[in-house]
Amino acid sequence: MYTVYGDLRSGNCYKIKALMDLLEIPHQWQFIDIFKGESRQPEFLAKNPNGRIPVLQTPDGDYLCESNAILFYLAEGSSWIPEGRLERARMLQWMFFEQYSHEPFIATSRYWITLLGQADRFAREIADRRSGGEAALKVMESHLQTHDFFTGDAPGIADIALFAYTHVADEGGFSLSPYPAIRRWIDRMEALPRLRTMKQITAQEPRQ
Ligand SMILES: N[C@@H](CCC(=O)N[C@@H](CS)C(=O)NCC(=O)O)C(=O)O
Incomplete structure (x- = not known):
């Protein structure tokens, strides 16, 4: 199961949710309140030292950040990435x-x-x-x-x-x-x- 750390009021996080809905990828969502500084706490910085959402946790326990890199990772092998x-x-x-x-x-x-x-x-x-x-x-x-x-x-x-x-x-x-x-x-x-x-x-x- 994937876990996404984010806040859907952020467009960068919305991108991930939209693609997961479109590809019907099962996942859980962990709300991170950036207005309370939660992305700057040590526990979150261990996942993304850059202190920003979204972060994807893969089923293997790896962490991936940068919204467009996450899109690329999740869409691999689907029609959402062109072939040429x-x-x-x-x-x-x-x-x-x-x-x-x-x-x-x-x-x-x-x-x-x-x-x-x-x-x-x-x-x-x-x-x-x-x-x-x-x-x-x-x-x-x-x-x-x-x-x-x-x-x-x-x-x-x-x-x-x-x-x-x-x-x-x-x-x-x-x-x-x-x-x-x-x-x-x-x-x-x-x-x-x-x-x-x-x-x-x-x-x-x-x-x-
Ligand atoms: N280039 C990054 C930008 C991520 C980003 O700026 N996230 C903002 C929310 S949209 C954030 O986490 N801000 C909280 C902070 O900087 O402490 C991406 O595309 O994921």
Whole structure:
């Protein structure tokens, strides 16, 4: 049995839950409250010295961190990783894009505005993240104008990585109104069997 250490209000943790639902991977969830500093306690640091969620514990007792690495590990051998060499590299291209050009702007703004509820206190930091977040959405919009998904005709783990914070971008102050291709892609993702949005999951499983 897998164990996931995380908090589903975090998009990085949501990615793991979404893929496990889609692939119907049995697992248990261990809630870690980062607002109480639980990811910085010695017991957690022994699992991930970087002090961040999510962390996956494999049935063999090994620990794996970094959300996109966990997606890659769990999706091995499934249709969620494309077969061709170039396609797999493109999948990684989008997953690195998510971590470097998307998450630091959209997820961070969402953290201050919605999770901490301190938009006024962090107004300058949020303003600084605005252009970077819009730039990431423009890159996604451009790709999705001519593609249904990020790595081919079928959804893959790059789609899950990007869906996590994009489908809640409004909570970070980013409207998707100017991005019709992104909105159509979100509709395609939400239509996938067993795909639950972050709002649906947190309503159904609030202590995860
Ligand atoms: N690159 C990491 C980022 C993980 C991350 O930033 N986790 C945040 C929650 S989304 C966290 O654990 N914050 C608590 C802390 O830094 O103490 C990943 O993709 O897993």
